[in-house]
Amino acid sequence: MQIRAVLIDIDGVLYVGDRRIEGADRALRELDRRGIPYRFVSNTTRRSRASVALRLEGLGYAIPESRIITAPVAAAAHLREGGRTRCFLLTTPDARTDFEEAGLLAVEEDADAVVVADAADGITYATMNRAFRLLLAGADLVALEKDRYWMGSDGLMLSAGPFVAALEYAAGKKAEVVGKPAPAFFLRALRETGARPKEAAMVGDDIVTDIGGAQACGIRGILVRTGKYREEALQRSGVTPDLVIDSLAELPDYL
């Protein structure tokens, strides 16, 4: 493959749970050595960008915060640009900081938008019901991602997607998805590398949001067999990756 820039998913590609993916760090250093720019694009919406960077550091990765593009950061920018400054945040307290730093107001009433992330224990009947009422009162439904699940250290964990689907069903409104597989999200990250879509590849463990999403923008999709990778999900998806590799460690061999 002739690749001039790489976008890389974080969760399931750099680590699974608390375990680093063997050889991933070496692969990143090899990209640096060859002068191939890369950015991290993540739908992991439980953490603020600062926390994501800190966590990667804790796992032994030396990745500057500026190279990480997360759905909360992209969503906060997108909402502010659209003048939707009053947000009901169905997020973790940590992810909330990305919105507050962008100058958005976290409100419980009169919201312009209901923002749904993977809120973890922030999901309760009460918070879902409040979100629902605000949607009926006119707020837009903004989803940081619509993933089904991710691989936690003790098994699969629900992502934001199911709760977005719940609110769509309840309020009869379609969510605007800001994270992967939204084309704007991939293109925003790619812009920073200076490469065009056909010169780039996206490496991820989610066949639909990572691979299908990237391919829909003209970016090549490289699926890794780590994280939530499952042979059945690949078969069922109707998506054909440009390449399937065992893990990020193998990436340099194919570029």
Add this chain to the structure above:
Amino acid sequence: MQIRAVLIDIDGVLYVGDRRIEGADRALRELDRRGIPYRFVSNTTRRSRASVALRLEGLGYAIPESRIITAPVAAAAHLREGGRTRCFLLTTPDARTDFEEAGLLAVEEDADAVVVADAADGITYATMNRAFRLLLAGADLVALEKDRYWMGSDGLMLSAGPFVAALEYAAGKKAEVVGKPAPAFFLRALRETGARPKEAAMVGDDIVTDIGGAQACGIRGILVRTGKYREEALQRSGVTPDLVIDSLAELPDYL
């Protein structure tokens, strides 16, 4: 209308929140006087049948428990008939008693079925995640209802539907719906009156599950303008009620 039997929804038709619908009780006594049998069919899945009867008594209605057909009672019978005895119950503690009385086992592991009711505060990230994992492990998804919302005393409240939709989305499985608008549910209640569908009418405040559901079985649908009734919902639904009345109090005038 030539009607020989009536099915009546409870929540929104007999009461809204803690307020009795004016004249509803008089209408029931008039049906008794004319010898028109009626049964109550309810998707209110927060309470056991015994509690529903007790609550109606507290509101001044004298309705024997045997005339009330609730989704938990119907679901428990249906599950037992199908040999699915190990159930993960995403329900309130009160609704759980209907399942235990039917001889079903409430389990947290190795479930044959994940049963979803309006679980109120029983909905948390942890319980949703457990339901999801059991579904992936092979359990069937059984929904007591798939309603969007109901009218509580301080505003609209999410029903089971959104959380069923969430689990369907997460696990890629379609739920089996046991309560309204499942034809078997209406027909089970009707059987007790001895009337045939074309001789019967269903009175409810939900244009889709009450009116659309009844009509799909050949039962006439009478919409009341109480409870969660909204003109827009009627317009959007694509369902045409056989009759629209202000409240149950008016029913005898049309029979």
